[in-house]
Amino acid sequence: AVAELEQPGGLGRVIADGAGHLERIVEARDASPEELAIGRVNAGLYALPAPEIFARLAGLKADNAQGELYLTDAVSGAARDGRRVQLVSLADPHEALGVNDRLELARVHRLLSERKVRQLALGGATFLEPATTTVGAEVEAGRDCVVEGGVTLLGRTTLGAGVTVRAGAWLRDCRVADGATIEPCSVLDGAVVGAGCRVGPFARLRPGAVLEPAARVGNFVEVKNATLGAGARAGHLAYLGDATVGAGANIGAGVVTCNYDGTAKHRTTIGERAFIGSDTLLVAPVEVGADATTGAGSVITRDVPAGALAVERAPQKTIEGWAARRRGRREKSD
Incomplete structure (x- = not known):
């Protein structure tokens, strides 16, 4: 099989006779400038007669620029001895592209993506x-x-x-x-x-x-490894791991299902329409019932019944005049 390429690169060039049959195949390193200008390349696909081809392969010699045995020399030898070798053009010439370095790999990767x-x-x-x-x-x-x-x-x-x-x-x-x-x-x-x-x-x-x-x-x-039910929402800045979140539930910002205890993973279950307040930590295994609410900043370690409010945080302490007293201490230290 052969293909016509605008940039044939290091692929072997196919030289045809006046009737369009194979005359010879020339590897790029052995080709003359005139032969390198040919765009018809060897696609590396063959239909060859056995056992004749095996005898030709046995007679190959490494008398070329790379010091290698060229399998293509067996096909060229058959043409030289008068055997008619038909050239079949690929419907998509890109199928003949070779991959010999990372740039060529990137090229064929892009072509496959474009095709899809x-x-x-x-x-x-x-x-x-x-x-x-x-x-x-x-x-x-x-x-x-x-x-x-x-x-x-x-x-x-x-x-x-x-x-x-x-x-x-x-x-x-x-x-x-x-x-x-x-x-x-x-x-x-x-x-x-x-x-x-x-x-x-x-x-x-x-x-x-x-x-x-x-x-x-x-x-x-x-x-x-978690399921969010229909219409459930986790708007921003949350981690839901090994969890089941019921339909219509709302997960506030900063919520974390604490699913790993250092040894094993545990699941968190959040019921339908539950409201998990911002910055809630749910220490699994734990369950929050349907329509339940957790207060912002809570660390929930026990199950919350359906419809209940669970709040776990230290009471706020407000100290009046704190800024003035702090400024006073700074002025004395200066």
């Missing part, structure tokens, strides 16, 4: 900046998806219809249902995102994260 973007775009997805988007071979995207620039989609990631993935997001092995939005610079790995959810910006969903429909995970929220 084209396939998905022709199927109804929109890629606003294809040149800066990386899409793996197994990725699927539904109609009317919008993928902005700088996005990376890897593994078996699937995007439902009408999904929006904003600039700089990174997804691997994720399932994102219809109408969900992944905001900029979010990182999702092995996560399931339900219909109508919003994730980010700057959110992280680790393996085992499941967001049920219309759940919301905001900026700087990390979710690991």
Whole structure:
């Protein structure tokens, strides 16, 4: 098989006779300047007769610039001896590209990504900046998806219809249902995102994260091996690990499920419509019941019954005139 390349690089050049059959194959290091100017290259795919080819391989000699045995010399020898060698052009010339260094590897990686973007775009997805988007071979995207620039989609990631993935997001092995939005610079790995959810910006969903429909995970929220029920919200600056959060619950800023005791992981359960106040630490294993509330800054170590309020913090102490007394002490010390 042969291909015509604009930049054939170090690939062997194929010299054809007037009838379009093989005359010889010349490796790049052995080629003359005129031969190097030829764009037709050897794609390295052959259909060869046995046992004839084995006899020709046995007669190879390393009399070339690299001091190697060229398998292509066996094919060239057959042509020289009068055997007609048919040249078959590849439908996609890029299939002939070789990878001999990191730059060539980057080139074929980009070509494969562009090929996948084209396939998905022709199927109804929109890629606003294809040149800066990386899409793996197994990725699927539904109609009317919008993928902005700088996005990376890897593994078996699937995007439902009408999904929006904003600039700089990174997804691997994720399932994102219809109408969900992944905001900029979010990182999702092995996560399931339900219909109508919003994730980010700057959110992280680790393996085992499941967001049920219309759940919301905001900026700087990390979710690991945890489920957020339908309509549950964790707006910002929270860690939810090894947890189950009921539908409609609200997770305040700075909430942490303290799931690791130094030896084993433990689960936290938060009931439907529960309100977890900002900066609450939930020391697992612990359960907060449906419609329960925790006061801001509390460290919750015991279960909270449904509908109850749990507050755990030292009473506030206010000292009047503190600033004046402190200034006085400073003036005396000076």
